[in-house]
Amino acid sequence: MTVAVPAYRVPQYRRYVAGEAISVLGDQIWYVALSWAAVELASPGVAGVVLAVSAVPRLLLMVLGGPLADRFDALRLMVGSDALRAVIMLVAAGIALTATEIWLLVVIALIFGAVDAVFMPAAGSLRPRLLETEQLSDGAALRELGVRAAMMLGAPLGGALVTVGGLALACAANAVTFMVSLLALRKLRPRPVELAPEREPYWASLRAGLRYLLSHRLLRTLMLVALLFNIGFVGPMNIGLALLSEERGWGPPGIGFMLAGFGAGAAIGALVMLRVRVRRNIGIGIAVSALGEAVGIAGATLAPNLGLAVASTVLIGLLGGPLGIMCGSLSQANTDDAFRGRTSSVQALLTLGVTPLVMAAVGWLAGKFGTTPVMLASAGVEALAAVPCLLLPWLRRASTPEAARG
Structure with a gap:
């Protein structure tokens, strides 16, 4: 049997990862610039409202965008999105120069x-069509590295651009990132998808996608795991660490060290997954990673000093990367081509889409009950994500298709 080359040796997949990472970099620059401008014009409270409002269209339209990715050319949608965002940023830069x-x-x-x-x-629809099934795991690892690097670089780069040239420079630079992403993506040649003889009406297509997910026991279980994982993770990492650092007297440097520890751990975890392909009993691997992350969140919460808190965030990152990679590659390997866009849109809703809501809830609960109880409760939700992975045999013993053939 021919062994597929690693995903990082596939030129067009490297180009895809570069294009998506640069697009994510642009997103990060924009949100930093937006928050800075809102604070300058109004107040931190108003800035929070503006950021929450900016997340509403993503939250509402993620699921609605799924049928579009399955009905139309996914590559053209990505290129079109990059082009439109570049134009929007250029308009925003022009506005910022005047009033x-x-x-x-x-x-x-x-x-x-x-x-x-x-x-x-x-x-999400395009990615699996650039690789063979046995390349999905290390392909997900390479993408994790690219996106993680973009997220780590985007915020400080956005801050630097705003400091040097204000909102106008940040928006102009952001437009450049989307144009570079467009150029990286436009020459990709993904595997074609066999289209239905007659295109379904839009709403019928959306309903069909939701029925497909609900009827597919492995995918619907993975969705539940992803939701629990996200609820337990995003609050502590986005708000909890800042609250802990303030309460313990570690200050802004403490937040920076803990986030740097998380980033380093995530990078190491993704690098390991480039070489290690988990093909059998994937549910057990997901469960171990989720439990380890729960331990890391609890460890950071209860750490008596900054050094142990940083070590805990390294553990969170070290296991978080493989957890996302295993969930993503297992989902991609078991999704029919015709439903990839709709599946990806629901996954994005349950991970990125609910993030603002979870962050708001964690902030409110921490103010009412205290940071430590809320952080520990979040760790408990994270651990709860391991339960279906261990109890349900179709997830506990889940294998990738090439493992089943072997």
Whole structure:
């Protein structure tokens, strides 16, 4: 049997990862610039509202974008999204050079979020069509590295651009990132998808996608695991670490060290997964990673000093990367080509889409009950994600198709 080359040796997949990572970099620059401009024009409270409003179109349109990715050319949707976001950013840069008002920021944020929501399900639909099934695991690892690097670089780069040239420079630079992403993606040649003889009406297509997910026991269970994992993870990492650092007297450097520890751990975990392919009993691997992350969250919460807290966030990152890679590759390997866009859109909703809601809930609960109980409760939700992985045999013993053939 011929052994497929690793995904990182596939030129067009490397180009895809570069294009998606640069697009994510642009997203990060935009949200930093948006928050800075909102604080300058109004207040931190108003900035929070503006950021929450900007997330609403993504939340509402992620699922609605799924049928578009399955009905139309996913690559063209990604390229079109990049092109439109570049134009939006150039318009925003022009506005910032003349007069910036808070209502203009809100309008731009809403339009940007709507266009951005189309990119993610299209990307999820396209990715598996650039690889063979046995390349999906290390392909997911390479993408994890690229996206993680973009997220780590995007925020400080956005801050630097705003410091040097204000909102106008940040938006102009952001437009460049989307144009570079467009150029990287436009020459890809994904495996074609066999289309139905007659195209379903849009809403019928959406309903068919939801029925497909609900009837597929492995995919619907993975969706539940992803939701529990996300609920337990995003609150502690986005708000909890800042609250802990403030309460323990570690200050802003403490937040930076803990996030750096998480980033280093995630990078190491993704690098390991480039070489290690988990093909059998994947549910057990997911469960071990989720339990380990729960231990890391609890460890950071109860750590008596910053050094142990940083070590705990390294553990979170070290296991978080493989967890996402195993869930993603297992889902991709078991999704029919005709439903990839709709499956990807629901996955994005349950991970990225609910993030603002979880962050708001964790912040409110921490103010009412205290940071430590809420962080420990989040660790408990994270551990709960391991339960279906261990109890349900079709997930516990799940294998990739090439493992089953072997």
